[in-house]
Amino acid sequence: MATSSEKAPSSTGFEKTPGWLDWYAGPSRPQFRLPEGAVDAHCHVFGPGEEFPYAPERKYTPCDASKDQLFALRNHLGFTRNVVVQATCHGADNTAMVDALRASGGLARGVATLRPDVTDAEVRELHEEGVRGVRFNFVKRLVDAAPRQHLWDVVEKIAPYGWHVVVYFEAADLADLRDFFLSIPVPLVIDHMGRPDTAKDPEGPDFEAFLNFMRARPDIWCKVTCPERLSVSGPPALDGERAAYRDVVPFARRVVEEFPDRVLWGTDWPHPNLTDHMPDDGLLVGFVPHIAPTPELQRKLLVDNPTRLYWPDAN
Numbered sequence: 001m002a003t004s005s006e007k008a009p010s011s012t013g014f015e016k017t018p019g020w021l022d023w024y025a026g027p028s029r030p031q032f033r034l035p036e037g038a039v040d041a042h043c044h045v046f047g048p049g050e051e052f053p054y055a056p057e058r059k060y061t062p063c064d065a066s067k068d069q070l071f072a073l074r075n076h077l078g079f080t081r082n083v084v085v086q087a088t089c090h091g092a093d094n095t096a097m098v099d100a101l102r103a104s105g106g107l108a109r110g111v112a113t114l115r116p117d118v119t120d121a122e123v124r125e126l127h128e129e130g131v132r133g134v135r136f137n138f139v140k141r142l143v144d145a146a147p148r149q150h151l152w153d154v155v156e157k158i159a160p161y162g163w164h165v166v167v168y169f170e171a172a173d174l175a176d177l178r179d180f181f182l183s184i185p186v187p188l189v190i191d192h193m194g195r196p197d198t199a200k201d202p203e204g205p206d207f208e209a210f211l212n213f214m215r216a217r218p219d220i221w222c223k224v225t226c227p228e229r230l231s232v233s234g235p236p237a238l239d240g241e242r243a244a245y246r247d248v249v250p251f252a253r254r255v256v257e258e259f260p261d262r263v264l265w266g267t268d269w270p271h272p273n274l275t276d277h278m279p280d281d282g283l284l285v286g287f288v289p290h291i292a293p294t295p296e297l298q299r300k301l302l303v304d305n306p307t308r309l310y311w312p313d314a315n
């Protein structure tokens, strides 16, 4: 089946980080049929660099991954909508992400990166474009640490618009960040399950600490995403593998089963910074029924929850 996403990725005007793995061209058609109205609740656009230059402060230079390629993948996989999360390679310049929202005809919402001096008029404009959240990143290989006061200043600006804060952090840093997170007075959305060490016991104290954090407030959501990033023993979603990333399943399944109304799923296309392999996104979609085994859990994870968070006025 030919899709425009089969075109080989390129990187215009920028030199990619050495060893960069490009997104998988020509993904298979998912065997798991996504329910009507499914949302890819975590994906990115990269550039194209010629039109939307990568930020000078970036920690990596990716291959291009345009909005048209993202929308072609959406259609090919059977998603209806996207949530486009600002990628760190674009810093706090949200223009590529906003351009994708604008082109989507209402089928995409966004999560932005903001500096503390952002004005109310700028936040209002982003809201009108479809942005509904701001991302705070604590992963040191991706961004330099931001002073807490800067983050507070941003929270004050976005709170009146009903936005949430998306947090990305390493499991080992949760103990230090927990109190700060719990003091943020808007809903929180955790990226990639808080990056558990999946070589450890899913019933062990580390993952229990994560679940306890989720139990601390009813408005903490979790993306049960990125098995391709978190998996240690695989097997990868390649070469027709239909039971990929088995070691991640018990972690994600615990979250889905305990918090069925506050979990989200997305592809994480174009999968920045993978070093080992690049998944076939069609096979990656096949991960979902392993972590959400019933049609009801699947509908909540893929349709009801993301629609409630990002399109509360839909239907």
Ligand SMILES: O=C(O)c1cc(C(=O)O)oc(=O)c1
Binding pocket: 086, 087, 088, 089, 142, 191, 229, 268, 272, 273
């Ligand atoms: O783990 C990562 O490297 C990663 C990077 C980014 C980004 O650069 O924005 O986003 C993600 O969701 C994951």
